Amino acid sequence: MPENEPWEYSLHIPNDLRAVTVSRRTLRLILTMHGLIRLVDVAELLATELVSNAVRHTKGPAALRVRWSPPGTLCIGAWDAEPEPPQPPQPFEAGVESEDGRGLAMVRACADVWGWQPLARDGSRGKYVWCELSAA
Numbered sequence: 001m002p003e004n005e006p007w008e009y010s011l012h013i014p015n016d017l018r019a020v021t022v023s024r025r026t027l028r029l030i031l032t033m034h035g036l037i038r039l040v041d042v043a044e045l046l047a048t049e050l051v052s053n054a055v056r057h058t059k060g061p062a063a064l065r066v067r068w069s070p071p072g073t074l075c076i077g078a079w080d081a082e083p084e085p086p087q088p089p090q091p092f093e094a095g096v097e098s099e100d101g102r103g104l105a106m107v108r109a110c111a112d113v114w115g116w117q118p119l120a121r122d123g124s125r126g127k128y129v130w131c132e133l134s135a136a
Contacts, residue, residue: 077130
């Protein structure tokens, strides 16, 4: 499928930390098959952070959504069942050893734009956290 045609994939995932690896590998395969290998490394990082947040900070199922919009925008998003907004990105602090609280700061730093919105899915409330990458 040429890069000038839109496409979209959704991966429904359980609340299981192993889903983060499955999501990352699935995204790599999707982008490779569509000839977008140049976006794989950053896209994997972004998807890992979004899916990890969805699985670690909620109790229900989640989903990864990947959408390509010509002429060159890749949108990556994660839905989860928790309607509360995500915590605002925290600034990186040199010397801080904490592994928590930096995910959305990395998303903000690596994506062209990011955001979130409340969302209802299959009768359940939740939220959708997304980001976009430009292929240019």
